[in-house]
Amino acid sequence: MKRRYMLFTVLAGIMTALLPVQSRAQRTEKPPLHGKHWMAITGKPLAATAGAQLFQQGGNAVDAACAMLAATCTMWDVLSWGGETQALIYHPKLKKVIAINALGVAPTGATVDFFRSKGYEFPPEYGPLAAVTPGTPGGLCYMLAQYGTKSLAEILAPAIGMAAGYPIDAQTANSIERGKARIKEWPYSKKVFLVHEGREREAPEAGEIFVQQDLHRTLTKLVEAEKKALAAGKDRKTAIMAAYDRFYKGDIADEFVRGSKEQGGLITKADLANWKPIEEEPLHVNYKGIDVYKLQEWTQGPAMLQSLQLLKNFDLKAMGYNSAPYIHTLYQVMNLAFADRDFYYGDPYFKPIAPIRGLLSDSYAKARAATIDPAHNNPQVLPGDPYPYEGKQNPFTGLLGERSKKFTPNTESHKDFVPKHDVSSTSSLLSLSDTARWASGIRDSVYMDRLLRGTTSVEAADAEGWVVSITPSGGWLPACIAGNTGVGMSQRLQSFVLDSLINPFNVVTPGKRPRVTLTPSLALKGGKPYLSFAVQGGDTQDQNLLQFFLNTVEFGMTPQQASEAPNINSNQLWLSLGGTKLDDRKPRAGSLLLDKRTSPEVVEKLQKMGYSIQFGERNSGPINAIYFDQQHGTLWGGSSNNGEDYGIGW
Template identity: 60%
Template sequence: MVSSIFRPLRALAPAAVQAAVSAVVLQLGIAAAGVGLVAGTTAANAQSTAKPVLHGRHWAAVTGKPLAASAGAMMFARGGNAIDAACAMLGATSTMWDTLGWGGETQALIYNPETGKVIGINALGVAPTGATPEFFREQGMIYPPEYGPLAAVTPGTPGGLMVMLAEYGRLSLAEVLSPSMQMAEGYPIEGVQADNIERRRDIIAQWPDSKRVFLPHLDDSSPEKRAAPQGGEIFRQLDLLATLQKLVDTEAEALAAGKSRKEAIYAAYERFYRGDIGKEIVSATREQGGLFTEDDLANWEVHIEEPVSTNYKGIDVYKLTTWVQGPAMLQALNILEPFDLKGMGYNSANYIHTLYQTMNLAFADRDFYYGDPYFPPEEPIEGLLSKEYAAKRRALINPDMNDTNARPGDPYPFQGDKNPFSKLLKEWSPIPPAADADGSDGFQQASINHDEGFLAGTTSIQAADADGWVVSVTPSGGWIPAFIAGDSGVGLSQRMQSFVLDKRINPFNVVAPGKRPRATLTPSMALKDGEPIMAFSVQGGDTQDQNLLQFFLNVVEFDMNVQQAAEAHNVTSYQMQSSFGAHVSEPGRLDVTRQLPPYTRDRLKAMGYDVGVVDKTYSPITAILIDPKQGTFQAGASDYGDDYGIAW
């Protein structure tokens, strides 16, 4: 239940609610800028934080942008639950192009207090008709392209939002989409995003509708003139607004016809995927060389599924299964469990080395064995997550040197099977075939460099309420430079690039029509004694589960509070294969911050690491920690970027 102090706000018009909540956001922003919290008495973790821990008794909402966090707070003010808040934040971040758009994909974990179970939401799109290895090879490509109509899987975020809302929310679609619609009508765009659009203007200008939306000041007669909006300028997306209005109108019509709340939301779902909205997306995409058919959208569906989990020292950690990289963190926890990590010392050379070697082994398995579980062949997830397999992998760790040739293992005997890909396993290389950097072999030249692609990639959303609902979401896809599909205003996903064309790289992740690519997106949830204690996720492509692993250990092993753990200076490995662009791998490369003493850096270099020193590693984590004894929430958001939270 929400606090009674918010009940008067429910009667306000949306604009008034926005104003009221924005005042709270402003006050929190001032507090975050001016207050540093000092850790408790734990010697290893005494540190100040740039942002305070957000404490709440009734609810907490955290996401990638302050305005989107306001959207979540508005739903709680209207009497909604954590699912309503998460859906509103999802819509708002999609409208703001916070490294995702409305045509991207959505992945979520939800704790349902009515059943006591954690469930997964699989709203990742699939490859369209005609998307085969042969097709892309005929274009001279080594991997599917990074952007444009051929980079798109079917839109997943609208379906994921509507299914979550229909099944587990309380509010109407109209209420939840209200903040997004206000923003689509026009909002003051952030300077960072406006400048990002300007940097990508040459790519965006290839597509008529993307050019019309993103480059309102484009003047072909004066090419030196800025084409993108200025920071603070009102950015309007009237086509997107019309599409969202169609969904809301369809819901209203269904309610007027006597349909239930749930049925009315699903009527809007039908219109998007099987009605005029879907037809417009297909027509516009095909007109620009894409492969979508109407059946591709009509046959796609959201899966409500069982997640996977492991127990680490009495804590059950949940992840989505092999269609994302999440199980790699669970594998890493299984390998690390017997080590005395706290005794090694936080970010000591021994600790970093043990962590890095563990990730090498877990991510090598990811690179070879992970793929769409709804598409054959079947992934050996039972063997991959067995403690016995972890023990075999642990024995491979050299305590003194980095292994630049870490390879996937064989989990099949640990589930009583024989490996059907033993020959391919022997041929596997930690460095996959890479495309020619200049694109002369037909590979589409990247709009971002390898480091940017390795790090950037999504937003994150956490929400929890006093009734026990907890949700962690890691949506993505449709980031700038996005291909906008005609008058729909919907920017499509670029997730096709995460497929491979060569089964020697990964026989489970070869592109095929109707198949999901193995994505990097990885919401997380932890339970103790059957009760949720933490929801956490992070932005950033292949860095996601390495950052979340370190965050989790910061809390569990090193007694950090949620904000300290979110701001902690993580280390970054580049040894695993990138899931983007040319799928580059850099064995032994390790980024650390200047906080790491020179002595520790020198020890790591002596162990065979190529150590790079950066001011801050990329780890924009968002999290909510739940105290079941006190019945309160502690929310945290990294100080890396714009991640923000509100709690009450």
């Protein structure tokens, strides 16, 4: 079969490596990163520099990760300070993986009846009614206090400097300009973002110094609280948590709640005071001697673990990388895992409790894998019944039957769609005969934007053995800022459902966490760190992370090769983000996104299997990753060519 789709544009001097399975060199657009002492990778170059600064000051990977997190929030890298943080940390002394749940909760008054009274079928996408309580400030303080070594003042120094003014990048500046109509609905957002109000371009120019005075004051208040506690004789941890208390219980909380309520929000002072981050045990499965760790079922992370369990029943190497049988198998496996995600996943601290032991069992995976037709797509994939695999009876059998009758997948064709993020890079390549198809694709971009809606990722590791993988998000542009705090509110409430027929585990309730797409990853081999990896991209996250992992483990790619390699994406799932009507989020049966360079022979075979094909130029992530070379005791970094992600190693 032709291998055109494996060729990438080459930057001069970039190191190449052999792919053992393909017996040819796969060159990468970005060079691989190498380090002996530490590695810092995240979504923005300036934020990676913040992590490097903490390493150079003697900090560990947790310190560096917290500095990168703070910087990306300040730069509005599709998130802000009012969003949510979820992390996996490898503790080298305890030799275990620790999970951090710093996701906000639904506020007081966020009930099914409330949203239905406003005509919603899902909670809204934007504005104060889309907000859960902020999680990132608390998550950062908790991680730093428990596992870092530096003070909050040291960690926040780069972010505070940025809030005082930094040269804004084109991606963020243009995102503000695109979203300015909505930004104008919220007075505090307009004050911060539309620095040239009344001009044709009201957003900052790329390279212009962007100043956030309110956020600067808020971050400075956190440092002041820490310093006051230290001056009173408190220890480092207690002092950091004093800053935490000022955000969630003090004057910052007062202004946040006031500003939210003024704009129609529901968050109360009690909601902030009662919230706290949770340290958890992660979930994991073993795939060919590698232990893969994910957060619990309040994320979609277990869907990747389920996929790996299913894939144990197939010989992927024999199929060949991105062959038609390989793509078909991945698609069917992911659809089975996501069908279970869509019905069974939710906040484990609220009843009902997901049957996660059954969902991740080998025997359940084997039974589900046996249902796959090797020659045709199944457009009617339904949730399975994992309860018998943990010795229980399914209490939702009747609900599942009713669900299958009411919710049928969307089977209309959506061919030749190029995702929105590819518009600028591919429009010049289209011939005149493509005009009609291009216009159709642009109209469909709203759906794909919801599917691919991004966050950022933070990856850090050090020579001592600390490893951190974070997928923070929330409060992305266009964001509603809460009063004079400079803090953008989360939009994560939209990931709840209002109808138990869709998912009885994820119905909105005050104090409950929504089931999110955010999903950092860690893998150990021989009990030692092997891979740390994460990606942005909404419902595609665990699809892309699964393929990155297989690229590395099954096909011998380096982290950089694996992060740039062409992936596939399935749209045959319920969207977790965007739209307030059922039709906005229904699965699209057989909808398959392929790389534009996929060989015609493979495309033809997949079409005969029942797939509706769309094409994109880059559908690999962007993925950020660190590979731990156990043989040489060094670090390899991979940072995708699909975005502004950037890494620094030493």
